[in-house]
Amino acid sequence: GAGVSQTPSNKVTEKGKYVELRCDPISGHTALYWYRQSLGQGPEFLIYFQGTGAADDSGLPNDRFFAVRPEGSVSTLKIQRTERGDSAVYLCASSFSGGLNTEAFFGQGTRLTVV
């Protein structure tokens, strides 16, 4: 595709439910990032993949959050037992090599609302 694609664009779920958010990075990009953006704030780092492996998951807030990238392309962010505080826009970004001197391209995000 032409850019980073995230689905769904909006997700409303009840407290306690499980959700999956999907990211399709730009073809050929080996690095993939997940960020979370709360209203009026800058994006906050969650996890970074280089290829299939999670090279850095230090930003995941707790063990309810998990992400996978089994084939080094599409990634899924999984949130168990959702809480109202999880409500935010979840952004995915990809870059060609993962070196931080290369541009990261963002998707439009998934707006998650936990009610």
Place this chain on the structure above:
Amino acid sequence: GENVEQHPSTLSVQEGDSAVIKCTYSDSASNYFPWYKQELGKRPQLIIDIRSNVGEKKDQRIAVTLNKTAKHFSLHITETQPEDSAVYFCAAAKPTGNQFYFGTGTSLTVIP
């Protein structure tokens, strides 16, 4: 870690005037500083970036300056236009790290 602070949080300018947004960072190891523009409901898009081996970079009406000693960098937009209205985020990254550290954003409004 790294702490990036951004000011002001909101900025209104008249069309044609200049706008300046300032950021500071805490970790002297940071060496890459991108700026992102995010229009309402849209994805952040890179508008300009600077690396620590240069002090200034310009691209048409947009320029960024970097002062490594003081650990601050600024975005300058000249001859502002209504379509420049958006939220702007600065960020910093370290060569050994795996993430961008973002500022809290500046909401720029250009008044026609």
